[in-house]
Amino acid sequence: AALPAERRDALAKQLLTCALGVVGDVEAVRGGDEETEADQNAAPDPKAAEQLVSAAVSCQVAPEALLAELPEDQVESATKLLTPFMSKWKFAFNGDSELPEEMWQEFPAEWVSEVSTLFRKFATSRRTSKSGGRYNIGLDTAGQPQAWTQRTQYSIDFNYMTCYIAEEGKRGKVCPMRQYAADGTTNPPVDELHPWYKKQVADKDAKGDDWMSNAFFFEAFKQALDHAGVKVESEAETMFDFRWNEDFRSLKDSGKKMYRGGEEYRLPFGWKRFAVNVKGQYNDGDNKWLSSGDGSWAIAYHGTSEEGLAGILASGFRVGPRQKFAGECGAGVYCTPFHDVAADYAPKSQLHGHTVKIVLQLRIKPSAIHRVTTGSDYENKYWVINDPKDMRAYGALLYDCAS
Numbered sequence: 001a002a003l004p005a006e007r008r009d010a011l012a013k014q015l016l017t018c019a020l021g022v023v024g025d026v027e028a029v030r031g032g033d034e035e036t037e038a039d040q041n042a043a044p045d046p047k048a049a050e051q052l053v054s055a056a057v058s059c060q061v062a063p064e065a066l067l068a069e070l071p072e073d074q075v076e077s078a079t080k081l082l083t084p085f086m087s088k089w090k091f092a093f094n095g096d097s098e099l100p101e102e103m104w105q106e107f108p109a110e111w112v113s114e115v116s117t118l119f120r121k122f123a124t125s126r127r128t129s130k131s132g133g134r135y136n137i138g139l140d141t142a143g144q145p146q147a148w149t150q151r152t153q154y155s156i157d158f159n160y161m162t163c164y165i166a167e168e169g170k171r172g173k174v175c176p177m178r179q180y181a182a183d184g185t186t187n188p189p190v191d192e193l194h195p196w197y198k199k200q201v202a203d204k205d206a207k208g209d210d211w212m213s214n215a216f217f218f219e220a221f222k223q224a225l226d227h228a229g230v231k232v233e234s235e236a237e238t239m240f241d242f243r244w245n246e247d248f249r250s251l252k253d254s255g256k257k258m259y260r261g262g263e264e265y266r267l268p269f270g271w272k273r274f275a276v277n278v279k280g281q282y283n284d285g286d287n288k289w290l291s292s293g294d295g296s297w298a299i300a301y302h303g304t305s306e307e308g309l310a311g312i313l314a315s316g317f318r319v320g321p322r323q324k325f326a327g328e329c330g331a332g333v334y335c336t337p338f339h340d341v342a343a344d345y346a347p348k349s350q351l352h353g354h355t356v357k358i359v360l361q362l363r364i365k366p367s368a369i370h371r372v373t374t375g376s377d378y379e380n381k382y383w384v385i386n387d388p389k390d391m392r393a394y395g396a397l398l399y400d401c402a403s
Helices: 005-030 037-042 046-057 063-068 072-085 109-124 195-204 214-227 306-315 339-344
Strands: 088-091 134-137 153-157 162-166 173-180 258-260 263-265 272-275 298-304 333-335 349-351 354-364 369-371 383-385 391-400
Touching: 005 046, 005 063, 005 072, 046 072, 063 072, 063 109, 088 109, 109 134, 109 153, 173 195, 214 306, 214 349, 214 391, 263 298, 298 306, 298 333, 298 339, 298 391, 306 354, 306 391, 339 354
Parallel strands: none
Antiparallel strands: 088 173, 134 153, 153 162, 162 173, 258 263, 272 391, 298 354, 333 383, 349 354, 354 391, 369 383
């Protein structure tokens, strides 16, 4: 380790060359027509090759870097020797860094060889790297895709540990990636938030002098729970997923209609949504209910106070005693597809010096919707959901009453 990098590189190459020589000698002896006792005694110990390769890697030279400089006819043998010491690289195929670890997929060996070498160089010269940590992978010297890529485009960004993957003729996707070293360590660590996750959260957070930030919201949420006698000690990421926040405050109604679960989705213009961590929490991880296509659930709203918000998110909805339309719809929880109606049931709350209203954004199982039809025009905007399990809060909307 005390040797200069150039000395270490040269020593590692010499050791690997010796290891390949051992392999060649062993194969030559075994490949003879008749293997005599003298041949067996003269043949090198196969374990010597493994020891030499181990010594080469101990020179702090990436196995992939050693492979990259070998003649083509030696690559196959060297790969067999170096594989136990090589890192694996995997990616979250759906673009979600929170995808369960066992579902991450491995990159092709050629990709691993090229990227591992680049990553080692980037890690040692991060501040002076002209590329900024971004590289196109799988291109030959003429800039054309190499055969192994099968014309799939790979573009990596080491700053956020992502790889943009675009198969020929298909739309590309930014996929978080992770290095799995031979010693069991990972980069970035599995038990920490991925850099891509942090970037997505930062992109959706408040900017400049906008006080309605993730930090403000979570402090307000903890305050509400504290008023209810519940102490929050967990991190915000365990309860909320701020990557999916949406700010509707500056948007205007274009008149375009949208639908979820077969019902019209009326956007909550003027409000900001803080996303609840619900992805993968239901239906054995099937998130179709959150989508906009087949299998999606309808969108509705439920007005509540800060105490109500805390209780619902902590323990779910409960059917209350006041059931004006039980005769028509049965007993259940009331909600509405109109956010302005839900806002009428949300009292003003004082949160850290700001006056706000809180409305929960819900997903409702379409078959569970019972529409009120026997009330006033206003009351006929209500939906009644008999079973609270058929409604899921996936966002908390905040409205600045001062605006």
